[in-house]
Amino acid sequence: METKKKFVVSHAPHWHNGNRVSRKSYNMMLAALPAVAIGIHQYGALALGVVCIAMASAMAWELILDLLMKRPSSIGDGTAALTGLILAMLMPPTLPWWAVITTTFVAILIGKMIFGGLGGNPFNPVLVGYAVANLSWKGLFDFDAALAGGYTFGFDMAYPLTAVKTAVANGAGAEAAANFSASALLMGQQTGGIGAIFGLGLIIGGLYLIIRGYIRWEICLSFVAGIFVTAYLFKAFGPEGAYADPSFHLLTGFTLIGAFFLMGEDSSTPVNLIPMLIFGAGAGVLTMLMRNIGAYADGVVYAILLMNILNPLLDMIRPGALGKVVENA
Amino acid sequence: MKRRSFFGLVKPRLSYSAPPDLSSLPLEEVPASRTATFFVPGALESKELLTLKVGDIVKAGQRLAPFAASDDYAVSTLAGKVTAMEPYTDANANNFTAIMVEADAQKEWVDALDENPDLATVAANFQNGPGALCLKPVLDPEVNINTILILGMDQDLLVTAVQHVVKSRTKELAKGVKALKRITKVSKVILAAPSYLVDAVKNCDCEVKEVDTVYPNATPKLVMHKLLGITVPAGKDLIDMGVLCVSAEAVAALGESCTTGKACTDKILTLINKDEEAVNVKVRIGTPIKDVLALKSIMVNSGDRLILGGPMTGVATYSVDLPVQPDTDAIMVQDADNLSEIEDAACINCGECVQVCPAKIPVNVLVRFLENKLYVEGAERFDLLSCVDCGLCSYVCPARIPIYQYIGLAKHELSRMAPEAE
Numbered sequence: 001m002e003t004k005k006k007f008v009v010s011h012a013p014h015w016h017n018g019n020r021v022s023r024k025s026y027n028m029m030l031a032a033l034p035a036v037a038i039g040i041h042q043y044g045a046l047a048l049g050v051v052c053i054a055m056a057s058a059m060a061w062e063l064i065l066d067l068l069m070k071r072p073s074s075i076g077d078g079t080a081a082l083t084g085l086i087l088a089m090l091m092p093p094t095l096p097w098w099a100v101i102t103t104t105f106v107a108i109l110i111g112k113m114i115f116g117g118l119g120g121n122p123f124n125p126v127l128v129g130y131a132v133a134n135l136s137w138k139g140l141f142d143f144d145a146a147l148a149g150g151y152t153f154g155f156d157m158a159y160p161l162t163a164v165k166t167a168v169a170n171g172a173g174a175e176a177a178a179n180f181s182a183s184a185l186l187m188g189q190q191t192g193g194i195g196a197i198f199g200l201g202l203i204i205g206g207l208y209l210i211i212r213g214y215i216r217w218e219i220c221l222s223f224v225a226g227i228f229v230t231a232y233l234f235k236a237f238g239p240e241g242a243y244a245d246p247s248f249h250l251l252t253g254f255t256l257i258g259a260f261f262l263m264g265e266d267s268s269t270p271v272n273l274i275p276m277l278i279f280g281a282g283a284g285v286l287t288m289l290m291r292n293i294g295a296y297a298d299g300v301v302y303a304i305l306l307m308n309i310l311n312p313l314l315d316m317i318r319p320g321a322l323g324k325v326v327e328n329a
Numbered sequence: 330m331k332r333r334s335f336f337g338l339v340k341p342r343l344s345y346s347a348p349p350d351l352s353s354l355p356l357e358e359v360p361a362s363r364t365a366t367f368f369v370p371g372a373l374e375s376k377e378l379l380t381l382k383v384g385d386i387v388k389a390g391q392r393l394a395p396f397a398a399s400d401d402y403a404v405s406t407l408a409g410k411v412t413a414m415e416p417y418t419d420a421n422a423n424n425f426t427a428i429m430v431e432a433d434a435q436k437e438w439v440d441a442l443d444e445n446p447d448l449a450t451v452a453a454n455f456q457n458g459p460g461a462l463c464l465k466p467v468l469d470p471e472v473n474i475n476t477i478l479i480l481g482m483d484q485d486l487l488v489t490a491v492q493h494v495v496k497s498r499t500k501e502l503a504k505g506v507k508a509l510k511r512i513t514k515v516s517k518v519i520l521a522a523p524s525y526l527v528d529a530v531k532n533c534d535c536e537v538k539e540v541d542t543v544y545p546n547a548t549p550k551l552v553m554h555k556l557l558g559i560t561v562p563a564g565k566d567l568i569d570m571g572v573l574c575v576s577a578e579a580v581a582a583l584g585e586s587c588t589t590g591k592a593c594t595d596k597i598l599t600l601i602n603k604d605e606e607a608v609n610v611k612v613r614i615g616t617p618i619k620d621v622l623a624l625k626s627i628m629v630n631s632g633d634r635l636i637l638g639g640p641m642t643g644v645a646t647y648s649v650d651l652p653v654q655p656d657t658d659a660i661m662v663q664d665a666d667n668l669s670e671i672e673d674a675a676c677i678n679c680g681e682c683v684q685v686c687p688a689k690i691p692v693n694v695l696v697r698f699l700e701n702k703l704y705v706e707g708a709e710r711f712d713l714l715s716c717v718d719c720g721l722c723s724y725v726c727p728a729r730i731p732i733y734q735y736i737g738l739a740k741h742e743l744s745r746m747a748p749e750a751e
Contacts, residue, residue: 005629005630005631005633005649006631006632006647007629007631007632007633007634007635007645007646007647007648008632008633008634008645008665008668009634009645009646009647010634010645010668010671010731010734011645011731011733011734011737012636012638012640012641012642012643012644012645012720012723012733012734013640013641013642013720013721013723013724013733014634014636014640014641014643014645014661014663014668014669015486015640015641015669015724016669016723016724016726016729017333017341017724017725018333018669019333019681019725019726019727020727020728020729021674021677021727021728023727024679024727116675117675118675118677119674119675119676119677119678119728120675210338211336211337211338212335212336212337212338213336213337213338213339214337216680217338266677266678266679266680267677267678269678271678271679271680271683271684271693272680272683272691315691315694318689318691319689320689321563321688321689321690321691321712321715322550322551322554322560322561322563322687322688322689322690322712322715322717323550323554323560323561323562323563323565323688323715324562324563324712324715325562325563325564
């Protein structure tokens with residue numbers, strides 16, 4: 001059976017829905033834009049600088065490390081740019097350029113590349129980078145200290161979580177939180193990370209990602225629910241007036257960016273229903289424990305990192321497959 | 330090609346196509362070809378030992394049994410002369426002997442079949458007929474078949490050949506069901522058909538169940554699970570559960586043969602062109618694919634993909650000279666510009682395959698094991714053998730990993746390992 005024409009022979013299926021890894025990255029960047037834009041609007045050119053350096057350096061590190069590790073170039077999947085963008089969203093606008101570049105280096109190398117690239121990382125690279133940098137240069141990442149020099153805004157410039165944290169120690173957390181109205185927090189009238197201050201923008205971006213199916217709603221919503229319920233329990237059963245409202249905790253710090261952008265990382269989060277709910281709720285509970293009785297003003301980063309460790313274990317809770325044979329049953 | 334919907338929150342719903350309105354669209358017939366090719370299981374090693382030789386004259390309906398030691402054979406669908414015998418290996422590495430027959434002017438048929446054929450005759454004759462009716466398990470004394478499941482539904486998207494048979498050949502189908510019951514002495518016969526075809530099969534003397542038209546619900550294992558309430562354990566097949574699964578086209582062919590006394594040589598298949606327009610045509614088994622394509626003037630060029638079967642589970646093949654086989658329900662052609670690419674990427678753990686898998690397999694973990702050739706672990710710990718072969722995991726994978734191919738390879742390797750272990 002001789003044939004002159006050479007056909008493409010490949011295994012089924014011969015259709016694909018057209019999705020690819022880079023689509024998720026670009027859609028997440030798109031969803032982050034409203035929050036980032038408001039951040040740049042509020043903090044000015046410094047913030048723009050941080051965003052640009054973070055994204056550019058993250059991409060550069062990915063390229064360089066791919067070369068050094070003799071791996072095929074993975075810059076095209078857009079995850080390096082996304083890592084840079086989300087890192088910038090967590091940073092204060094005054095962070096010096098060398099700190100930004102070091103943070104992205106740690107995120108890309110230790111967060112991702114040494115595990116074999118995207119998909120192999122047990123932790124969210126953004127969180128690894130941020131946690132290492134934050135522990136190294138605590139002063140640079142302190143929002144109150146960072147913004148004290150050059151900025152004056154028409155609203156309370158204290159970093160809400162630090163203000164409340166100090167007040168909680170004196171048993172007056174609710175009073176301190178009352179200084180920040182929910183609408184002001186929602187509209188970006190607060191200090192914080194470049195992309196973390198505009199609550200409404202983050203919610204819109206997050207809902208967009210959920211509807212498009214790029215992030216898993218089970219994780220996002222259970223995280224929000226975990227924070228809300230734990231904060232409510234603290235307020236209801238703690239000493240009178242000691243703890244802030246649940247709504248305050250939902251709209252400050254890294255809660256929203258955590259729910260939609262940090263939890264949206266695939267490799268370090270579970271995929272089955274029950275594990276996803278446990279993962280999200282667990283991170284929410286841990287966050288609130290750290291905020292209300294722990295050492296950190298904002299616990300989102302460490303809470304998610306801790307849950308990342310549990311991910312492989314959690315994901316073993318899964319539905320039985322069709323016709324699964326249980327041995328020795 | 331079906332694209333990911335804008336709203337990605339819900340998992341993709343791919344629906345099977347419904348057959349066209351028969352009154353407005355007469356079934357086109359592929360003109361009889363001068364040659365036909367038939368595959369007989371078994372490797373062609375030495376031509377001297379064969380009982381069939383090049384140059385032999387065969388009648389239409391005659392058995393082509395080249396191996397004296399084996400009871401496998403093909404049935405010629407035309408009268409003529411054997412012009413060539415060549416080895417052929419299919420996509421699953423099974424060896425066949427291809428026998429080419431060139432038509433002569435005689436058109437002579439072998440002796441007519443009995444009106445009430447016995448089981449052995451039917452089992453022997455109809456596995457080469459349209460729909461490839463395989464009754465061997467009924468003959469096997471070690472297997473107890475208590476139910477026959479007739480699938481009145483196509484297995485793949487865009488394909489409507491079997492449904493076309495159910496819709497247009499109701500009388501033959503009813504007669505075939507009766508004959509099947511009488512021949513096999515199996516009283517429990519269940520016909521699975523989509524809701525819009527239930528009316529067409531109401532005269533059949535069997536239980537009719539409605540198949541959901543969302544892919545892959547017509548897959549035999551899922552039909553068993555959802556309609557019959559029997560879950561096939563991982564690693565077993567329907568036969569192990571006492572259920573014989575046959576195509577409605579095969580049953581209709583049996584019904585027709587009982588009336589005419591002749592073996593049925595024509596089958597209906599769905600021809601899908603590069604624009605994914607599907608049309609059903611009638612074609613004689615053994616006809617070269619190029620003659621089928623010529624009917625609709627479909628051009629196939631280098632770099633295109635020629636698929637026997639539908640878009641999700643079809644087998645891509647390499648030559649237009651290959652014949653239409655008894656179980657070829659569709660021929661699909663894809664243009665070189667529209668081929669979906671496969672990438673050698675790592676799993677990013679997005680979970681889309683896990684959500685879409687009808688068998689609830691942890692595909693994200695399984696694929697990591699299969700990529701590293703850990704097939705036994707994949708089967709024991711991560712439910713490899715629960716797979717129902719729908720291909721949806723590869724269809725949704727954003728990293729474009731050929732997951733379904735890994736699964737197919739793993740199953741193949743495990744089946745090769747199995748006899749060694751015993």
